[in-house]
Amino acid sequence: MSEARIHARGYLAYEGPRHSPSRAMCNLAYHTVQRVLGLKRSNWQKVLPALTLIIAFMPAIVFVGLAVLLPGSEELELGESGEYYVIIVGALYLFAAFVAPEAVCTDRRSGMLGLYMASPLNRNTYLVSKFAAIVGVLAFMTIGPPLLMLIAYTLEGVGPDGVVDWLAELGRLLSAGLLMAVFWGSLSIAVSCLFERRTRASVVIFLIPLVSTAVGDGLSEATEFSDSYQLINLFSLSVETVYRIYGQVNPVEGAIVRIDTWLVFAVTSGLIVASCWFACWRYQQIEIER
Amino acid sequence: MSAISLSSTEISPTSMVQAAGVSKWFGDLVAVSDVSFGIGAGVTALLGPNGAGKSTLLRIICGLARPSKGTLTILGKDPRRDVAVLGRIGMAPQQETLWDQLSGLEFVQLAAQLHGLSHPVEAARGAIAMVELDADDERSLSTYSKGMRQRIKLAQAIVHDPLVVVLDEPLTGLDPRQRRAMIALFHRLSDAGKCVIVSSHVLDEVERFGSRVLVIAQGRLVAEGDFHKIRDLMDDRPLRISIRSNQPRTLAIALLECGVISGCELQDPDALVVSTSDVMFFRRAVALAARDHQVSLLEIRPLDDDLESVFRYLVGQ
Amino acid sequence: MSDLIDAPVIFAEGVRKSYGTNHVLLGLDCEVGSGITGLLGANGAGKSTLIGLILGLRPRHGGVLSVLGVDPHQSGPELRLRLGYAPEHHNLPGDVQAADLVQHVAQLHGLPKRIATERASNALWQVGLGEERFRPIGTMSTGQRQRVKMAQALAHDPDLLLLDEPTDGLDPVQRDAMLALIGQVGSEFGIDILLSSHLLEEIERVCDSVVILANGVVGYSGALDDLDSPEAGMRVEVDGDSQLLADVLEARGAEVSIQHNSLTVSSSATANDLIRDTVAELGMGLRRLEPHRTTLEDVFIEVSK
Numbered sequence: 010m011s012e013a014r015i016h017a018r019g020y021l022a023y024e025g026p027r028h029s030p031s032r033a034m035c036n037l038a039y040h041t042v043q044r045v046l047g048l049k050r051s052n053w054q055k056v057l058p059a060l061t062l063i064i065a066f067m068p069a070i071v072f073v074g075l076a077v078l079l080p081g082s083e084e085l086e087l088g089e090s091g092e093y094y095v096i097i098v099g100a101l102y103l104f105a106a107f108v109a110p111e112a113v114c115t116d117r118r119s120g121m122l123g124l125y126m127a128s129p130l131n132r133n134t135y136l137v138s139k140f141a142a143i144v145g146v147l148a149f150m151t152i153g154p155p156l157l158m159l160i161a162y163t164l165e166g167v168g169p170d171g172v173v174d175w176l177a178e179l180g181r182l183l184s185a186g187l188l189m190a191v192f193w194g195s196l197s198i199a200v201s202c203l204f205e206r207r208t209r210a211s212v213v214i215f216l217i218p219l220v221s222t223a224v225g226d227g228l229s230e231a232t233e234f235s236d237s238y239q240l241i242n243l244f245s246l247s248v249e250t251v252y253r254i255y256g257q258v259n260p261v262e263g264a265i266v267r268i269d270t271w272l273v274f275a276v277t278s279g280l281i282v283a284s285c286w287f288a289c290w291r292y293q294q295i296e297i298e299r
Numbered sequence: 300m301s302a303i304s305l306s307s308t309e310i311s312p313t314s315m316v317q318a319a320g321v322s323k324w325f326g327d328l329v330a331v332s333d334v335s336f337g338i339g340a341g342v343t344a345l346l347g348p349n350g351a352g353k354s355t356l357l358r359i360i361c362g363l364a365r366p367s368k369g370t371l372t373i374l375g376k377d378p379r380r381d382v383a384v385l386g387r388i389g390m391a392p393q394q395e396t397l398w399d400q401l402s403g404l405e406f407v408q409l410a411a412q413l414h415g416l417s418h419p420v421e422a423a424r425g426a427i428a429m430v431e432l433d434a435d436d437e438r439s440l441s442t443y444s445k446g447m448r449q450r451i452k453l454a455q456a457i458v459h460d461p462l463v464v465v466l467d468e469p470l471t472g473l474d475p476r477q478r479r480a481m482i483a484l485f486h487r488l489s490d491a492g493k494c495v496i497v498s499s500h501v502l503d504e505v506e507r508f509g510s511r512v513l514v515i516a517q518g519r520l521v522a523e524g525d526f527h528k529i530r531d532l533m534d535d536r537p538l539r540i541s542i543r544s545n546q547p548r549t550l551a552i553a554l555l556e557c558g559v560i561s562g563c564e565l566q567d568p569d570a571l572v573v574s575t576s577d578v579m580f581f582r583r584a585v586a587l588a589a590r591d592h593q594v595s596l597l598e599i600r601p602l603d604d605d606l607e608s609v610f611r612y613l614v615g616q
Numbered sequence: 617m618s619d620l621i622d623a624p625v626i627f628a629e630g631v632r633k634s635y636g637t638n639h640v641l642l643g644l645d646c647e648v649g650s651g652i653t654g655l656l657g658a659n660g661a662g663k664s665t666l667i668g669l670i671l672g673l674r675p676r677h678g679g680v681l682s683v684l685g686v687d688p689h690q691s692g693p694e695l696r697l698r699l700g701y702a703p704e705h706h707n708l709p710g711d712v713q714a715a716d717l718v719q720h721v722a723q724l725h726g727l728p729k730r731i732a733t734e735r736a737s738n739a740l741w742q743v744g745l746g747e748e749r750f751r752p753i754g755t756m757s758t759g760q761r762q763r764v765k766m767a768q769a770l771a772h773d774p775d776l777l778l779l780d781e782p783t784d785g786l787d788p789v790q791r792d793a794m795l796a797l798i799g800q801v802g803s804e805f806g807i808d809i810l811l812s813s814h815l816l817e818e819i820e821r822v823c824d825s826v827v828i829l830a831n832g833v834v835g836y837s838g839a840l841d842d843l844d845s846p847e848a849g850m851r852v853e854v855d856g857d858s859q860l861l862a863d864v865l866e867a868r869g870a871e872v873s874i875q876h877n878s879l880t881v882s883s884s885a886t887a888n889d890l891i892r893d894t895v896a897e898l899g900m901g902l903r904r905l906e907p908h909r910t911t912l913e914d915v916f917i918e919v920s921k
Contacts, residue, residue, distance in 0.1 A: 020742060020805045023735065023773035027726030030693035036723050050711055119709035124768065127671055127701035127778075128724040129693040348787040349759060446659045471784060474658040474814050475916050500787050503817040582855055582901025590896045595888055599905040610788050 030129030034138040037130060041112050041142035058108050062150060065100035068093065069154035069161075076161040093158065094185070094251045097151055098244060101189060102218055104150065105197035109143045110210035113198060117295070118205045132292045136198070140285070144187075144194040151186035185254040192247055192277060195284035202291040218243040239265045240276050250277050314339050315463055315494040316360055320369035323355050330355040332518040333369070338496060342489045344505040345498040347515035348614050353498050354393065354467060356515060360496065361390045361465050373463055386414055389461035391452040393468045393498075399441035403427060404434045407454045414459035426458040427451070429487075431480060445472030453484070463494045470501050482508045502606040512606070516614040530604050533612055537561055537574040540581070543598040544589065547571040553588040554581075569597065578604075623685045624649055625776055625808045626670060630679035633665055640665045642832035643679065648810065652802040654819035655812040656912075657829035658920050663812050666829065667778055670810070671696065684775055697726050700769035700807075704780040706761050710754025714740060717753065718768045725772035732771070739771035740764075743797060758785040762794060770801065777801065777809045783818060795822050816912040826912065828919055835919025843915065848908040852879040852891055855901030864894055880908055 047055035113136075116122045125135055159182060162168035169178045197214055204210040225242030232238060239245050249265045252258065253273050258266055265273065314337030323331040331352045347353045358364040359371055362378030362385050370377065376384040398406050407426055411419035427434040430450040443451065449469055456464055470478050478501075485508050488495050499505050505512065512529070514522040522529050530538070544550050551571055554560045559581045560573040575581040578601075589596050626648035633641040640662045657663045668674050670683050672692030681688060686695050708717065718736035723729060740749040743763040748756065753764055762782060769777055782798065783791045799822045802809045813819055819826055820840060828836040854861055862872045862879050870890055871882035881887050888905075895902050 020801075021738070022806070023727065023731070025728075025731065027697060028728070029726070030697060032726065033693075033724045036720070040720055049716065054711075115709065118707075120703065120705050120707040121709055123703045123705070124701070124721055125724070126673055127696060127699065127703075128721065129697045129726070130724065131673075131692055134693075346788075348789055349757060349785075444659050472659075472814070474661075475656075475816055475913055476658055476920055478814075479917075500785075500791065501815060502788050503815070579855065579901055582903055583899065586892050586896040586900075586902045589892050596892050596902075596905055597888065598907065599902055601904065607788055607792075611792075614789065 030134075033129045034134050034141075037125070037135065037138040038142040038145070041139055042146055044115075045108055045111050045142065045146060058104070058146075061100045061104040061108060064103070065097050065150040066154050066157075068096055069157040073157050073161040076165055093155060094151075094189070094248055097154060098189065098193075098247050100150055101147055101193040101247075102244070104147060105193040106214040107211050109147075109194065109197040110201040110204070110207045110214065112139050112143055113201045114204055114207040114210050118207075122295075132295075133289060136288055136292055140194060140198055140288075143198060144190045147190035147194050148186055151189045152183060155182045155186065181254050181256075185251045188250060188254070188277065189247055191281055192250075195281045195288075196243070199284035199287045199291075202288045237268060237272075240268065240273070246273070246277060246280075249273055315374055316496070317372045317375075318360075318369065319371075321356075321359060321366045321371050322368040323352075323359060323364065324367050329518050331359065331366075331515075334515070334518075334520045335369075336513060336520060336523050338494055338513070340489065340492050340494050341511065342485050342495045342497060342509035344509060344512045345496055345515065346502070346505065346512055346610060347498075349500075351515045351614075352518040353515055357390070357465050357467050357496070357498060360463070361388050363390075386459060387462040388465065389456035389459065389463070390465040391449075391456040391467065391469055400439050402437050402439055403432055403443070403447075403451050403454075404436075406440060406451060407458050410455040411458045416459055422458050422460075423454075426454040429457065430454045430484065446474060446477045449473055449481070450477075453481070457488070461493070464488055464496070466495070466497045468498055468500070470497075470499050470504055478504060485509075502610055506606045514610065514613045521613045522609075526606050526609050527604070529613075530609050531578060533609070534576050536612060537576045538578045538581075538604055539572055539574050539602040541566075541598070541600045541602055542571045542573065542585070542596070543567075543569050544571070545569065545595045545597070546592070549592050550589060550594045553592050553594075554584065557584055557588060559584040572602070623682075625653075625684060626810070627682045628679065629681075631666075631669065631676055631681050632678040633662075633669060633674070633676050640832060641669075641676075644829070644832070644834055646827050646834045646837050648808075648827065649825065650808045651824035652798065652809045652811060652822055654823035654826040655810055655829070656814075656816070656819060656826060656916060661829040661920070662832055663829055664780075667780060667810075667812065670778065671699065671701065698775040700725075700772065700774035700777040702762075702765040702769040702777075702779045702782055704784065704812075706758055706785065708753045708761060708764060711752055713750050714745060714753055714756070714764045714767070715749040717764065718771050721768040722771040725774070727772050735771045735773070736767070739767040742770070743767045744793065759787070759790040762786060762790075766794070766797065770805075770807075774807060777807050778812075779809060780812045781814070782811070783813070783815065791818070798822050816916060820912050828916055830919045830921075836915050840912070843910045843912065848910065849883050850881045850887055850891065851904065851906050851908045852881060852895075852902075853877060853904040854879075854895060855903055856898065857900075861894065861898060861900060864898065865890065868894065878904075 043049060046058045116125065126132070130138070159168060159178060163175070169175045196217070200214045200217065201210045204213070221241050221243045225239050225245065228238035228241065245265055249259060250273055253270045316338040318337075319335050321331060321334045322329070334356065345353055345356065355364065359366055360373070362373075365379055373384050373388060378384050378388060398409070401409070404423055404427065407423040408419045411422045416422045424434045430453050432447060432450055432454065440448065440451065449472060453466065453469060456466065469481060473481060482504065485495050485497065497508070510525045510527055512523065512526050513520065542550065547565055547569055551563045551565070551573070554573060555563065559577065560575045563571055563573040566572055585599065586596075588594075624647045626646070628644050628646050631641055631644040632639070644662075644666070655663055655666070669676050669681060670688055672688030672695055675689050683695055684698055688695050715736055718739055719732045722732035722736055727735065737749060740746055743766050745760060745763050745767065748760060753761060756764065762785065766779075766782065769779070779798065783794050786794055795818060798809065798811065801807050802822070811819065811823060823840060825839045826837065827834055852861070858874060858877050858879060862874045865872050865879070865881060868890060870884070870887060873880045881891060891905065
């Protein structure tokens with residue numbers, strides 16, 4: 010006779026191991042990257058992130074393609090490393106304005122913030138995870154293309170000479186990329202904190218650099234090209250920071266060339282710290298326990 | 300399930316709200332199907348599962364939606380044709396108001412002005428006092444708690460002293476004291492001769508504010524009238540009653556002998572659960588049987604004659 | 617399940633909390649044991665604030681608070697790993713599938729990814745959304761959203777579940793199903809529950825004990841069974857003229873009060889037999905006869921004055 014048996018049905022307790030609360034931050038950051046890039050969402054949500062990535066990568070890919078297809082071509086005139094960052098800053102700007110606000114705005118609107126605060130996260134770890142996610146994607150855009158170029162140069166045999174120089178170039182590339190990503194990421198998150206609606210945050214983030222350009226240019230015009238006012242211009246400031254990291258001089262007319270390097274870095278880091286501080290302060294004010 | 304109706308005698312010329320064969324469909328979706336009823340002065344509860352068509356029916360009553368078929372009249376007139384009749388209806392919708400930037404007084408005053416009252420401020424103050432809020436509170440509606448929002452919506456609905464007051468889910472979000480005050484307000488409106496139609500999911504509360512109900516399920520009217528009487532009509536479902544006494548066996552035999560119960564079950568040492576399909580007869584018999592056999596009754600408690608059981612039966616779950 | 621029998625699930629002593637000059641909690645003392653506990657209070661009595669403190673979202677301004685044996689403000693993240701929370705609001709991200717949301721929350725509470733996926737699916741079946749688990753939450757009804765909230769609170773097997781108005785917006789049949797689920801979670805799953813609700817009947821139906829907040833302190837706390845006091849008299853409802861019955865009973869020496877259609881007859885050794893005989897004599901139908909109970913509502917109204 011075969012044995013009959015009723016197995017335990019219904020709810021099962023979980024006795025297994027649990028990850029520590031810090032793992033929740035990784036999970037949230039990973040989840041945010043997915044969301045921001047529009048993965049697991051409708052195709053429409055993938056358009057903007059894809060577009061900004063294409064803007065950032067297309068020149069590098071074309072360049073590398075040419076390098077591979079036409080080895081030794083004389084057409085491969087190698088410009089200053091800083092020049093490419095003008096395109097990248099454009100892509101960062103678009104991403105910071107139109108894609109990144111999804112990371113924090115939507116959580117407040119959709120009530121997810123309440124669920125997150127009831128998880129092992131708290132306000133600060135939440136923000137750090139969100140920030141890490143945004144910076145991660147931005148850094149992919151700032152580091153990826155120059156890295157491709159560096160590899161292409163190296164394969165072409167026109168890269169930096171020797172391992173030490175090559176590593177130094179890589180170091181400059183990484184630090185410039187990371188600084189750009191953090192700079193635009195912190196601007197984006199600071200503004201996003203103020204709005205529940207993503208579109209409103211986008212409009213404001215879109216306008217701030219434009220206004221800063223107008224004000225910066227206007228002031229330097231009025232004061233006969235005083236460079237210090239150009240520091241207000243967020244585009245010029247980020248591009249200039251990169252040139253300083255590379256130790257190069259921006260060839261564009263009207264660029265910030267006469268300002269001391271320490272001041273350029275001080276303004277950049279000052280803006281980053283202020284934005285981050287503002288975001289943390291703002292989140293302490295938000296009431297969640299509803 | 301066939302509709303249970305006590306309505307034949309109650310649909311009378313005194314009905315303030317009268318529906319005759321009202322249907323409403325949106326494309327292929329039938330929201331309300333061939334509904335007829337008459338509602339007079341007093342409080343009537345409109346009940347039904349989510350998605351059964353209650354909100355659509357309320358909108359039709361208020362003249363906000365046109366029936367696809369059939370007629371709905373308020374005081375004998377079609378609210379979608381007769382502006383004067385429209386002014387006798389007040390409604391508090393379920394959804395949150397969109398006027399978040401206004402203060403309570405401004406919001407109610409706006410409603411008063413829309414109804415063309417000659418003294419909107421006085422009317423608004425009066426209505427706000429009725430719902431026990433402070434007309435001088437200058438905070439905007441966005442700062443209001445759920446309970447305050449419910450009350451200001453009610454004030455807005457009664458500011459023009461309507462005869463028919465329609466309230467969609469006015470009890471949600473209220474704490475027990477606020478609910479009590481709200482129900483007292485329903486009774487005041489009802490005592491003033493108004494027809495108050497309230498939809499609610501909180502059946503325990505509905506039981507307190509009136510026994511007259513309209514039950515809608517799947518767009519159809521499945522019952523109307525006093526829910527106690529509706530329960531008595533549900534004769535295919537025997538009523539179960541728990542009786543505690545000092546001699547349950549003796550009482551069980553006595554009740555079986557006089558044929559008022561169709562089944563009985565001994566539970567705790569002193570408890571007996573009986574089923575009966577003729578509950579009126581049972582109620583008269585139980586005291587007599589107990590007296591004749593000298594059984595002391597400790598407790599008699601019907602197990603499924605509350606509104607919740609009636610509701611479940613009617614909506615078929 | 618709280619294995620430590622000695623340690624209460626929630627222990628509060630003199631807990632105070634203010635927002636600026638608005639003093640919400642003014643020295644709150646209570647002890648919540650295992651099982652299902654109802655949290656009641658008028659709007660504005662401090663329920664949300666208390667839940668916020670239990671979750672460790674805000675510092676308190678004095679007093680001792682311990683949840684599952686730890687101070688929520690000191691070790692918030694570690695505590696929240698063991699808590700499940702279903703908020704009051706219904707808005708959840710509309711473009712996310714229920715299964716993804718529940719899995720995400722379970723992962724945040726420390727479950728490895730595979731297990732989180734599996735338990736998310738199980739939890740959704742448990743709450744009756746098995747078939748709907750891959751639907752975006754935006755397409756769901758209020759009743760289904762309430763169940764998604766329940767599933768996300770439950771999936772990681774918390775020790776304590778905080779439910780804020782879990783039946784809000786549900787129709788009577790859905791409410792019944794939700795209450796049955798809550799009862800099942802509390803008894804069969806062995807998870808302690810703190811249930812905040814405005815509906816006293818609901819609390820009476822599923823809870824073992826209750827905490828009532830009033831004016832920033834605990835107005836009442838205790839087991840629901842303690843409310844029964846059979847000495848308070850008998851409640852009688854009849855088919856027929858209640859007033860006539862009251863008059864006859866009074867003429868025969870009973871003390872009677874009448875409200876609506878229900879009589880309350882003071883207890884005495886012979887009261888029950890007197891009621892029986894009088895009803896039989898008058899040929900009335902005896903609808904209901906039961907000891908007058910102090911309802912939760914009586915207590916609530918009393919302490920909320």
